[in-house]
Amino acid sequence: MNARVLLLALLLPSAALAQGFAGLGTDAEGYALPDPDHRFDFPEDHGPHPDFRIEWWYLTAVLDGDDGATYGVQWTLFRAALSPEEATGWGAEQIWMGHAGLTTPDGHFTAERLARGGIGQAGATADPFEAWIDDWAMTGRGGTPDALDAIRLTARGMEFAYDFSAEATGPIVAHGANGYSVKSQDGQASHYYSQPFYEMAGTLTLPAGEVAVTGTGWLDREWSSQPLGPDQTGWDWFSLGFDDGSRMMAFRLRSDTGRDYTTGTWIDADGSAETIPAGALTLAPGRTARVAGRDIPVEWTVTLPARGLDLAVTAMTDDAWMDTSFPYWEGPVTVTGSHEGRGFLEMTGY
Secondary structure (H helix, E strand, O other): OOHHHHHHHHHHHHHHOOOHHHHOHHHHHHHOOOOOOOOOOHHHHHHHOOOOOEEEEEEEEEEEOOOEEEEEEEEEEEEOOOOOOOOHHHHHOOOEEEEEEEEOOOOOEEEEEEEEOOOOOOOEOOOOOOEEEOEEEEEEEEOOOOOOOEEEEEEOOOEEEEEOOOOOOOOEEEEEEEOEOOOOOOOOOEEEEEEEEEEEEEEEEEEEEEEEEEEEEEEEEEEEOOOOOOOEEEEEEEEEEEEOOEEEEEEEEEOOOOOEEEEEEEEEEOOOOOOOOOOOOEEOOOEEEOOOOEEEOEEEEEEHHHHHHEEEEEEEEOOOOOOOOEEEEEEEEEOOOOOEEEEEEEEEOO
């Protein structure tokens, strides 16, 4: 057991490690639960929700370098509550985990940070907006109608670093019914919204030197206390941008009983959105690659008959493995078929 896993084993309840991906299918007694009558209140909902067990600030971007290469970037801050009880300082019942990933044409870099809440090492604020852990930060730049309209993003690992600005060119999108996103036939749910319209610009620092990059980004905000059913073992999540300006979020939650659950959101170029009904789309894995001792599907067929969608989604780099305390695959993808484009794919629980 490496030091990171040992730390989480000490911090997280044992039941959370035993059921579901990262314990997301365990009972949520004592925690707040998503409310279908909740309506997002910004900027407040850009900040933390400590009454819920789990939430994240999650940005992915596909970037073109001035060296002619394509890159994928991930920045994530997770907050997890150890118990529903409130405490302060070193006794605060919150832990924070940061993940940074960088996919290049030749490989993948990963970095991770861990912190205990209550001492200022990590946290999030709504107004002014900032989410941070150590010297990694997602910071609102101010002077905009919404706190997420313009942000700066920084992170670094042993072999890489990045520093980007992101400017939103479209609206925030709520998933599900006014942001109440159902995750299973049994009704598990989360509060979930995205800012899928970022234009990105900045600098990558690689072992060979700096690369100036531009591209597009997608920010996810989600919080819940039991977002998975006890039989659900992981998910396959897609954020796709098409050349006509439309976008789609789609996911498959895998069940060890065979009751896989698929849904998503179709987003028009103007930002108007429509929920994709459960079971209306198909996410079918194709070719697999051997990654970190696992068979990972790196080619997918995605179909949505109601939109005339028939896609081949292919990983830009097979080995986009996040070697973190809870390991998973995350990287950029290309899209061909009825629609052309690119995006990001995350796969957990393999």
